[in-house]
Amino acid sequence: MLNTNPYPVRSVPPADAPDSAKDYQWRLWAAREIQQRLLLALYMLDGLTSHMSGEPTSVRHTANQMHVPSNEAVFEASTANEWTAQMRSAATSQSTSTSFRLILLHLFNTGGPGEAAWLDTTLSAFSYKIYESNSLDASLSSADRLETLLRWHALCLDTRLASSLLCRNLSAKYDIRQHIWRDTHGLHANANMDLATWPTTPAARLALLHATAIQEIIEQLPHDRAHAIHMPGSLFAASTVYSVFDLGSESTVKIPSTVTWQDAFVDDRPNANDSVYSHSPPVCRLPSMQVAESDTARYIRGDRLQGAGVTSRNLLYELSSMQKLFGCLTAQWGAAVDMEAVVDKWIERCR
Incomplete structure (x- = not known):
């Protein structure tokens, strides 16, 4: 499960593709996304259990190569057409290839090239975010x-x-x-x-x-x-x-x-x-x-x-x-x- 590759953006059907093709790709993407979110939930639970037991986590954060979940607008799409449109947005394309390991490397690489670009990336509320990014992200709900x-x-x-x-x-x-x-x-x-x-x-x-x-x-x-x-x-x-x-x-x-x-x-x-x-x-x-x-x-x-x-x-x-x-x-x-x-x-x- 950990070796599952992220959904390739190039597989998103064009706007004029048949509805059957859009629906198939939507379901394929949703299956991978749900799998990734389940793994992340288990990873978080492992961290909490280890923390409460006074032990280190089983996986170091810097070695966590899981990809961050897609943003909520994509995940909450109710139709294949809506999903297709959201997947083709520039912000979504940025975040689909971002791993937690790369985020940590960027966090501790102050002033390095690409840092500003990463801060502008749209991430899911299911992903951990730093204080400034969380405060300024208009895509997050108040509760998130x-x-x-x-x-x-x-x-x-x-x-x-x-x-x-x-x-x-x-x-x-x-x-x-x-x-x-x-x-x-x-x-x-x-x-x-x-x-x-x-x-x-x-x-x-x-x-x-x-x-x-x-x-x-x-x-x-x-x-x-x-x-x-x-x-x-x-x-x-x-x-x-x-x-x-x-x-x-x-x-x-x-x-x-x-x-x-x-x-x-x-x-x-x-x-x-x-x-x-x-x-x-x-x-x-x-x-x-x-x-x-x-x-x-x-x-x-x-x-x-x-x-x-x-x-x-x-x-x-x-x-x-x-x-x-x-x-x-x-x-x-x-x-x-x-x-x-x-x-x-x-x-x-x-x-």
């Missing part, structure tokens, strides 16, 4: 865009510090049993983590911004999107960060009302005083003669925010709201049952 951003924020949160590590340490500290993350190496390897100090680091503040974004996205998503594969894990990661802050005596935090994500990832030298667990993120520092820093950059650095562009969050209240969201997910995801139980125990310790 939110789902993709949900995954983006969850990935960024875990680059600050693995949420699995936070959960295991937090649960061990308060003697709470959890069956969500498997501790393959024993908790003694993480015993030196200072949960009281971590919320004071730039990495933690950036993780908190991602956690609030995750909560806001999930609250905006329609109820029929509760089956999204990354929904439970993303919500639990956000709940974990909230709990660490709340149990670390920061039950109410002041954060920027609007986050400028570009300012959260500008290169800078890490703070030598941060612990090994803080993974201090890049902080924007601008010369005094340039425009003023954004509230986002100032917050991550640790400045006290004031003014109209600041909002206050009661983390215990937000955790209670998240607990209700887990209740809605339990019908779709068995893992949400265990997650809800752990969050409930954390809330008890916060009160």
Whole structure:
């Protein structure tokens, strides 16, 4: 199945071809497309299962030569003629030969030839996309865009510090049993983590911004999107960060009302005083003669925010709201049952 070649664009029948020829090619394409999407779903499921088990994925992302699915306009075509017209569009022809491996190579090949062309490629909502591309792609529906951003924020949160590590340490500290993350190496390897100090680091503040974004996205998503594969894990990661802050005596935090994500990832030298667990993120520092820093950059650095562009969050209240969201997910995801139980125990310790 993995060796299946993508459908050749040259096989798309011309507009004046007989309906029988169009219908045959449409069905042939649909069979391959469904097969590719099934393989991608299994690939994603393998990644989630491995992640929850503390193991690497069975296939490295840089070795994943599966081709990305066609865009939604092609996949949702209801007639052979509509499919033929969509397949002949320039955007569709671009994406049919794009593999996930090539996308990753482009992502880490800054400024190389062809980078701009790839960013203009129309990709399916079923494919993972970077933040800017997802935000500017007019072909995506609002729900598809939110789902993709949900995954983006969850990935960024875990680059600050693995949420699995936070959960295991937090649960061990308060003697709470959890069956969500498997501790393959024993908790003694993480015993030196200072949960009281971590919320004071730039990495933690950036993780908190991602956690609030995750909560806001999930609250905006329609109820029929509760089956999204990354929904439970993303919500639990956000709940974990909230709990660490709340149990670390920061039950109410002041954060920027609007986050400028570009300012959260500008290169800078890490703070030598941060612990090994803080993974201090890049902080924007601008010369005094340039425009003023954004509230986002100032917050991550640790400045006290004031003014109209600041909002206050009661983390215990937000955790209670998240607990209700887990209740809605339990019908779709068995893992949400265990997650809800752990969050409930954390809330008890916060009160």
